[in-house]
Amino acid sequence: MTRKLVAAAAxxxxxxTGPALxxxxxxxxxxxxxxxxxxIDPIYADRNPDIWMVGSLFDTLLRPSQDGNSVVxxxxxxxxxSDVGTTxxxxxxxxxxxxxxxxxxxxxxxxxxxxxxxxxLSPWAGLLGTLDTVANTGNEITLTLSAPDPTILSxxxxxxxxxxxxxxxxxxxxxxxxxxxxxxFAAKDAGVGTGPFYLCGFExxxxxxxxxxxxxxxxxxxxxxxxxxxxxxxxxxxDDATRILKLQAGEMDAAEFIPFSRVAELxxxxxxxxxxxxxxxxxxxxxxxxxxxxxxxPNPLADARVRQALNYATNxxxxxxxxxxxxxxxxxxxxxxxxxxxATETDPLYGYDMDKAKALIAEAGLAAGxxxxxxxxxxxxxxxxxxxxxxxxxxxxxIQLKVEQxxxxxxxxxxxSGEFDIHTYGWVNDVNDPSQVTGWLGxxxxxxxxxxxxxxxxxxxxxxxxxxxxxxxxxxxxxxxMQSIYAEAAxxxxxxxxxxxxxxxxxxxxxxxxxxxxxxxxxxxINR
Amino acid sequence: xATIQYILKRLALMAVTFxxxxxxxxxxxxxxxxxxxIAIAGDRASDADLAAIRERLGLNQPLVIQFWQFLSNTxxxxxxxxxxxxxxxxxxxxxxxxxTLFLTTYAVALSVLIAGxxxxxxxxxxxxxxxxxxxxxxxxxxxxxxxxxxxILLTFLAAQLRWFPVGGYGDSFVERLYHLFLPSVAxxxxxxxxxxxxxxxxxxxxxxAEYVEFARAKGLSAWQILxxxxxxxxLISTVTLLGLSIGNLMSGTLVTETVFAVPGVGRLMLEAIFxxxxxxxxxxxxxxxxxxxxxxxxxxxxxxxxxxxxxxx
Numbered sequence: 088m089t090r091k092l093v094a095a096a097a098x099x100x101x102x103x104t105g106p107a108l109x110x111x112x113x114x115x116x117x118x119x120x121x122x123x124x125x126x127i128d129p130i131y132a133d134r135n136p137d138i139w140m141v142g143s144l145f146d147t148l149l150r151p152s153q154d155g156n157s158v159v160x161x162x163x164x165x166x167x168x169s170d171v172g173t174t175x176x177x178x179x180x181x182x183x184x185x186x187x188x189x190x191x192x193x194x195x196x197x198x199x200x201x202x203x204x205x206x207x208l209s210p211w212a213g214l215l216g217t218l219d220t221v222a223n224t225g226n227e228i229t230l231t232l233s234a235p236d237p238t239i240l241s242x243x244x245x246x247x248x249x250x251x252x253x254x255x256x257x258x259x260x261x262x263x264x265x266x267x268x269x270x271x272f273a274a275k276d277a278g279v280g281t282g283p284f285y286l287c288g289f290e291x292x293x294x295x296x297x298x299x300x301x302x303x304x305x306x307x308x309x310x311x312x313x314x315x316x317x318x319x320x321x322x323x324x325x326d327d328a329t330r331i332l333k334l335q336a337g338e339m340d341a342a343e344f345i346p347f348s349r350v351a352e353l354x355x356x357x358x359x360x361x362x363x364x365x366x367x368x369x370x371x372x373x374x375x376x377x378x379x380x381x382x383x384x385p386n387p388l389a390d391a392r393v394r395q396a397l398n399y400a401t402n403x404x405x406x407x408x409x410x411x412x413x414x415x416x417x418x419x420x421x422x423x424x425x426x427x428x429x430a431t432e433t434d435p436l437y438g439y440d441m442d443k444a445k446a447l448i449a450e451a452g453l454a455a456g457x458x459x460x461x462x463x464x465x466x467x468x469x470x471x472x473x474x475x476x477x478x479x480x481x482x483x484x485x486i487q488l489k490v491e492q493x494x495x496x497x498x499x500x501x502x503x504s505g506e507f508d509i510h511t512y513g514w515v516n517d518v519n520d521p522s523q524v525t526g527w528l529g530x531x532x533x534x535x536x537x538x539x540x541x542x543x544x545x546x547x548x549x550x551x552x553x554x555x556x557x558x559x560x561x562x563x564x565x566x567x568x569m570q571s572i573y574a575e576a577a578x579x580x581x582x583x584x585x586x587x588x589x590x591x592x593x594x595x596x597x598x599x600x601x602x603x604x605x606x607x608x609x610x611x612x613i614n615r
Numbered sequence: 616x617a618t619i620q621y622i623l624k625r626l627a628l629m630a631v632t633f634x635x636x637x638x639x640x641x642x643x644x645x646x647x648x649x650x651x652x653i654a655i656a657g658d659r660a661s662d663a664d665l666a667a668i669r670e671r672l673g674l675n676q677p678l679v680i681q682f683w684q685f686l687s688n689t690x691x692x693x694x695x696x697x698x699x700x701x702x703x704x705x706x707x708x709x710x711x712x713x714x715t716l717f718l719t720t721y722a723v724a725l726s727v728l729i730a731g732x733x734x735x736x737x738x739x740x741x742x743x744x745x746x747x748x749x750x751x752x753x754x755x756x757x758x759x760x761x762x763x764x765x766x767i768l769l770t771f772l773a774a775q776l777r778w779f780p781v782g783g784y785g786d787s788f789v790e791r792l793y794h795l796f797l798p799s800v801a802x803x804x805x806x807x808x809x810x811x812x813x814x815x816x817x818x819x820x821x822x823x824a825e826y827v828e829f830a831r832a833k834g835l836s837a838w839q840i841l842x843x844x845x846x847x848x849x850l851i852s853t854v855t856l857l858g859l860s861i862g863n864l865m866s867g868t869l870v871t872e873t874v875f876a877v878p879g880v881g882r883l884m885l886e887a888i889f890x891x892x893x894x895x896x897x898x899x900x901x902x903x904x905x906x907x908x909x910x911x912x913x914x915x916x917x918x919x920x921x922x923x924x925x926x927x928x
Contacts, residue, residue, distance in 0.1 A: 125701055133657060210656060210664060269701055291700055291710060292886070293878040324782055324876040328766055332774040333781045333876070496649025496891045499658045527659060534659065 110309040111612040115318045116595065118606075119330045119342040123292050123323040128268040129249030130202055130209035138246055138517065139604045143297055143319075145249025145280040148177055148196065148228070149240060151519045155602050156428050158244045158519070162191070162281065163228070166243075172235030172557040175243075179226040185252050186285040186300035187278030193223030198253035200230070208264050211247040214238075214518065235557045241520035246605070255279045283314040283609035295321040297608065305609065315597070315612035331590065334359065340595050340613060343606075345588040346468075347411040353590050360593050363414055363586035364600040367424040367516035367524075372461075372509045372580035373502065377540040381506040388459070388508060392451040394577040397509075398437035399444035400480055407583050410472050415585045421574040422525050424584045426602045429521045429566040433574045436581055441483060448484045455485035462501060462510035465492040470511050473582075502538035509580060512537065515604050521566060525550060529573050541578035622912070629908045633901065637689065640900040641682050644893050651891040655698055672698070674893075685897065694901070695894035699886060704898035708880060712902065714784055715872070715879030718795055719864050722802040723857065730807035734814035741819055750815075753808035761867050765801040765874040772797060782876030798875040802867045806860045813856050817849035824848075851922050858914025862907050 122136040129145050132138045150161040160166070163177035183191040202208060204215035217236040222229050232239065242248060255278050259267040277285040283303045288296030297319040307313045322339065324330045330342040331349060335356070345353060345361070353361040374394050380386045387393055403417040420430040461477065463470035470492075478488040493501065501507045516524055526533045530550045531542040546569055553565040574581075587600045598611040652668040653660065660668075669675045673684065688695060694704035737749045756764070773781045785794035821827060822845060830840050868881030880899055887895040 125699060133655075210660065265701075290878070291702065291707060292883065322783065322876065323878070325882070326874050326876065329769065329782055329874055329876050332769050336774045336777060336781045338781055338783075494649065495889060496647075496651070496654045499653040500648060500650050502658065503653065533661075 110307060110315060111596075111614040112309075112311075112315045113317050114613040114615070115320050116316050116341065116598070116608065116611055116613055117339045118319055118321050119324045119333050119339040120321050121323075121325060121327075121330065121344040123321075124295060125291075126269060126272055127286065128272065129199070129247050129251065130211060131265065131268055132246065133210055135515065135604060139600075139606050141246040141249055142282065142605045143284045143608055144282040144286060145246070145251060146183075146282050147244050147246070147248050147250070149244040151241075151244050151601065151603070155426055155519060158240050161244065162196070162250060163243075166240070168240070172237070172555075173232045175230040175232070175239055177228040177230075177243075179228065180304065181226070183281055183304050184302035185255070185278050185281050186302060187255075187276075188302055189252065189254070189278065191250065191252075191281055193226055193228055195253045196228050196250055197221050197223050198256070199250045200248060202251070202264070203247050209247065214242050214245060214247060214523075235555045237553070237555070237557055237559075237562055238518070238520045238522050241518055245518050250281060252279050284319065287318070288320075293323060295323075297321075303609070307610065314609045316608060319608050319611075334590055334592065337592070340592045341589060341598065343587070343589045343600075345590050347414045347585070347588060348468075350414050350588055351412060358593050360591040360595065362589045362591060362600075364589060365426050365602050366585065366587045366600075366604065367426050367602045368513060368585050368587070368604075369418055369424050370511070370513045370582045370585060371418065372511050372582065373507075373537045373539045374509050374578055374580060375505060375507055375539060376536075376576075376578050377505055380508070381504065386508075387453055387457050390451045390453075391576055392447040393453055394580075395435075395437070396444040396447035396451070396453075396484060397481065397486075397580055398577050399440045399447070400484055401437070401477065401580060401582075402439040402480060403581075403583055404439070405480075406473060406476055409476055410469050411583070411585060414588065415583045417583050418581045420570050421577075421579065421581055422528050422570050423521050424516070424602070427516060427521050427524065428519065429563050431567050431570050433570045436574055437577070444484060453485065456487055457485060458487045458489055460489045460491050460508045462491045462493060462498060462507045464498060464511065465494055467511075473511060505535075505538065505540055507538075517603060519603065522554065525566070525569060528579070529569060536578055539578040541576060543572060543576060546572050618916070622916075625912050625915075629905075629912070632908060633904055636901065636904045637686065637897070638682070640897055641685060642678075644891075644896050645678065647891065649891050651698060651893055654889075654891040689901070694898035697887075697892055697895040697898075699890040699892040699895060704894050707883070707895065708898055708902055711878055711880045711883050714877060715865070715868050715881055717784075717791060718798060718802070718868055718871070718877060718879060719861065721792070721795055721799040722806065722864055722867075723861065725799050725803040726807040726810055726860075727857070729803060730811040730814060734811045734818060737811070738815045738818035738822065749811070753811050756804040757808040759804075760870075761801055761805065762870045762874050764804055765798065765871055768797045768801055769875070784877050795877065798871045798877055801875075802864055802871050805867065806857075806864060809860060810853055810856060814849055814853050817852055818845055821845045821848045847921060851918060854914060854917050854921065858910055861910045865903060865906065 120136065124137045124140050126132065127137055127140050127144055129141055132141050146162045148161050148163040149158040149166065152159050162179055162183060164180045166175065166177040168175050179191065179193060179196065185191060200218065200221045204212050204218045206212040217232045217234050217239065218230060219233045220231045256267060256271065260270040261267040271279050272286065275287055275289055277300070283300055284297035285300050286295070287298035288294065299314050299317050303312050303314065305313045307315055324333060327346050331345065333339040334342040350361060353359045374388050375386060376389055377386055378389045407413060407415045407417065419425050419432045419436060421433055421436060423430045461474050463474055474490050481488055498510055502510065514524060514527065528537045529546055530536065531547055536542065549565045549569050553562050556562040556565060587604065589600055591598060594613050594615045596612055599607040601607060651674065652665040655668055656664050673681060696702065697704050697707050700707045733749050737746045740746045769781055773779045779797050780794050783794055785791040827840060827844055830844060868879055869885055871877070872879045872882040873885060880902065884899050887899060
């Protein structure tokens, strides 16, 4: 498949552009993935391997800015929010086409947004919870909101609001929306999105192919339409070592999810361009704060002083050295990665201080030899290392740390039911706004503050107020206060932030993985 | 006639086996901790979302009813829809099974090709250096885990020497032979070690037997003795062993397919277990059970053809 594509691409490139361009164009990028997509639809994509691909096939009205702190025009060339914050008007660019050449209309946008906010269809409907009506007059789109929503612009730059072709969608086979979506996915041809690529090949669990959308609206550095590539060929290679070998053997041009233990080795390889892209990924450990454990016994971790002590006694720099070979940094905000909007550098965030830790433990009156269970993912080398390190780091506090190894599904169930003391967890933002992660980690009604059972009225009311706060400064103040309250209460063991490690062949340039994890191939090019 | 009767009897027995397998796997899967609804919707899903998913998948029904539905659907050839792949289980398995069958058959063929000649060399040189070398090498093969052998083969033969591709499985038949050579070798090393050991001692035993002495005394040539007596008799136990080890081979593909990036049912099984994809786990287990039963049946039939003394009962 790849070879055929490359051959076809070579012919096409020569025919269309002629030789000698400053900008490399053409060619197929071979990309090794750790896991495959099952359905790339803006509203049904619910696993990261799906979500991180959506943007290549579907455009959104707005796009996140390069620095991640604001939004810039996307399919909409301009936008405005009314003074009271309940109306958003957007104007679509002229001449945008779907990948089969049919023009994009306002109706497609209305159709897509209605689909995205329909709770019966979309697990992401909550992101557009304030959307009351959406209408269009020609190229003018008007959103009316039930309440002012400071996140609405970020939401319009989020994958789930990607615009699909109404005509194409309605004509697809299938009785339900989900069946239609699957049918479109299986059809492997152009036309459903306006993104830089369209899905042109797919074998479940094996491979996937993106082909360039020749009608794409954005122009490259050479003034011609993006993307530079003719296509991207994805292969699913779950084994870390094999992915890297494939890259080193020249069978692949890129490999994602490089284990941090291999980063230094690949950095030393002259043929490899080892990238550590800044991310919003944080690794933390929820601590059960309920007064009693699931078995009814008293919970020593219910005392905030004990949780603070664990945080002080954890040498995060040492953990980063052990687990990430140094390729990470300690969390500086208790609720989000530093790359997230409104993140503060919160003090205390528990630099290593064993004396303070011991004093807090004494103050809390924790009995020596107290047993605490650390739930880890079976088979995860990182989790095993973290456990071994914490066991040693916490021993001076008189804590006996025991390990319990489970798989992912079990860990999720334990988190939900509160049957744990401490367990490992991680997060990557889906939205270019702090509300999502803050709701997940701290707001009790959403998910019992990431399953910890921690509940703070002040925090909850601040979160609710921030949801309708249109004044940017006030909202930033609310977020600063929430971060301060959360840091003090320490319902988590705050660990570290990690980058996205992607190894590229030296022939590849312009590929980016965004802080939200999305793979951007539109400005990628290859020179071999 | 006796053979047909025997086959029918075996098929009836297989049906009973499948029924038991279905009960066991149905219960085992549900005894696993972890909720498929969370596996589908993710940890962030609300309780209402999870309830809706359980309702849609029938996971809130009593176990007996769930089992009855599973059973009646399976008998009608419907294994349900894979939660993870969002497609009928039958289609998902059908698309990945040929690759695994190819890999397994290839590994069996390689095992025989590797083990057969070497067993003869070892047996006929009993106690001398070729025997010692061959047995030592296979002993090492036996004691190394498949994934480790796989990684070594990949690192040296594929990544460094570039003799073989690192992963994938090719499009045409010839490409497949080329792509799947290393994974097959990795799987075959273990099996061939077992076969070699067994075949060697069987040959040694036969060579020492009185009827071979007698044949030799009659003036038959070495090749005639080998073909007519030694090979045929030594093969009987080897066929049994080969049949039994195919079950092992299939479980070996779980690891091999992951290491070598081969998209077969072995890797699919791992993905299904991690996702708590009940229908897919059930469908795959049943598929494995059917395949292994067929292999066992064929083994018995071949065995009886080789040795008329073994009556089919």
